[in-house]
Structures are given as C-alpha cells and as structure tokens.
Amino acid sequence: MERITISLDEELATAFDALIAERGYRNRSEAVRDLLRRELEAARQRGEADGQCVATLSYLYNHHQRELAERLTGLQHGHHDLTVSTLHAHLDHDHCIECVILRGPSARVRRFAESIMAESGVRHGCLNLISVEVDTAVQPHGHAPAHPHTAEHKHYRPRS
Known part of the structure; x- marks a missing residue:
C-alpha cells in the first residue's frame, strides 16, 4: 500500500470529519479511498463508450x-x-x-x-x-459422475 499525505484547511478538514462520522467510516483513509474510487469510476465511464x-x-x-x-x-x-x-x-x-x-x-x-x-x-x-471486466470461463460440472458436462459462464469483476 502506498502512503500519501494531503493538507486541508481547517474548515474543509472539519467538514470532512463530519462526513466521515455521518457515513460511519473508521478513518480518513477509508473515506478518501471511497471518494477516489467514485471519481475514478466516473472518469472511466465518461471515457469508455463500449465497456x-x-x-x-x-x-x-x-x-x-x-x-x-x-x-x-x-x-x-x-x-x-x-x-x-x-x-x-x-x-x-x-x-x-x-x-x-x-x-x-x-x-x-x-x-x-x-x-x-x-x-x-x-x-x-x-x-x-x-x-x-467480463471473463468467460468454462468449468466442468454435472449432476452425476457418469454424466459430466461443461458449462460456459461469465465472471464480472469490478474495474476499481
């Protein structure tokens, strides 16, 4: 995990701490990570028309x-x-x-x-x-050992 340091004026820090308490975050780091994920996802969606x-x-x-x-x-x-x-x-x-x-x-x-x-x-x-991201997987499965078959299914993994 990479550590970063940011500086906030007192008014912004107080408002951020109030938001953290309201939403039940344990610490500022978790709140910042969620805010970054949300903004990065919004930027990704604006840039990808075919995802x-x-x-x-x-x-x-x-x-x-x-x-x-x-x-x-x-x-x-x-x-x-x-x-x-x-x-x-x-x-x-x-x-x-x-x-x-x-x-x-x-x-x-x-x-x-x-x-x-x-x-x-x-x-x-x-x-x-x-x-x-969508991955197609083929995995064997069956109802009985004598009649195994394979089924294709998709895995949907969040990108952020």
Missing part, C-alpha cells in the same frame, strides 16, 4: 398511472438480455418502488435506464453503474 457494466436502477412510480406498470414491464421484457432481476415493493396505496439489476454494454444499460426514467409517471429514478 461492460453491472448496474442498479431504482425508481418510484404511481401504479394508478394509466398503463404505466404494463409499459415498465414491457420495457424490461424488451431488454431481457440486460435485465437480471427486479425487486418490486408497495410503498402505500398509490406508490411502488422497483430496483432492477442490469448488466451488459454500458451504453445500452444507460439508454435503457434513461428510457425507464423518462416514462410519464416515473419519479425519483437513479442509476448506479459500475464498470466491469
């Missing part, structure tokens, strides 16, 4: 909005290759929240998320996108 990602998309909507739930489901089915899983929860008599796990090409995931958040009646949409 792969995993992402979560969360949004709140009024389920009474005319045909909105059906449109949202239709959009997810239309992008089944990007949609891994969806969690749906009822907040009250009118509002639902959904969290969708996505993976695939970053540009396609971003366009899909934007299309969901642009639907009339969807509010408070938020996309959290993480760049990954």
